[in-house]
Amino acid sequence: MSIFGYIRVSTKEQNEDRQLIALKEYNIPPRNLYIEKQSGKDFNRPAYKRMLRRLSSGDLLIIKSIDRLGRNYEDIIDQWRIITKDHKADIKVLDMPLLDTTYGKDLLGTFIADLVLQIMSYTAQIERENIRQRQAEGIAAAKAKGVRFGRRPYELPEEFWDLAEQWAQGKISVTEITKQTHLGRSTVYCKMKEAGYRKTEKPTG
Missing domain, CATH: 3.40.50.1390 (Resolvase, N-terminal catalytic domain)
Known part of the structure; x- marks a missing residue:
């Protein structure tokens, strides 16, 4: 042995x-x-x-x-x-x-x-299930009190939508929007697409 x-x-x-x-x-x-x-x-x-x-x-x-x-x-x-x-x-x-x-x-x-x-x-196993149940009950109670979970909504600069409107009218370029808002190009394009903005003229930048 x-x-x-x-x-x-x-x-x-x-x-x-x-x-x-x-x-x-x-x-x-x-x-x-x-x-x-x-x-x-x-x-x-x-x-x-x-x-x-x-x-x-x-x-x-x-x-x-x-x-x-x-x-x-x-x-x-x-x-x-x-x-x-x-x-x-x-x-x-x-x-x-x-x-x-x-x-x-x-x-x-x-x-x-x-x-x-x-x-x-x-x-x-019972203890794991009890923990999960307590967590679920705690989240439900917090939500009932108005507590929000997950990521905070992404807050765009106040001037973003005015600039987006100007872009849609062909007055400014995306490059100008990124300079003024300090947002990345992909973010700018994504947010404008979500909002339904479409540029009818050839982009200037």
Whole structure:
């Protein structure tokens, strides 16, 4: 049996010392300790993939907490199955003693670990839905009070439409409009097109 450790922090600025200290007592060989500084949004992580390839029947994977394995519980459940069923390795989650497949190697022990993981996944999903609902309710309440969301409408200079009218009559060029309004040519053309301005004569610039 080989013992492996997996440590993950989300960014390069975060420190992994707390996880290292927690795993130190298990005397994990340095070559079996995988440290990753990457988001847990999915399992497309180099160090995790290398570790997974080395796991075999009877091996033990130790992690500090379940969220160090990943952030998405549906994906965690899938990886849990791959590790315990496909690779036939064990997992020990230090912060959650019930998530320990070495405890009670009988059917009951496996059932308890799987059940706890399913409950955690369900709880996380409910919390995500509650967050989305609270956000939607907050936005609706803010809109009811007159709060506006999104970009502020683009405010054109007061003289723009007078200049646009002069352009349509062939009196000035777009270049003159850009000089006076400090707008880009594409913006000038776009706004005049939206307003239905058309120049009947050949542009002077």
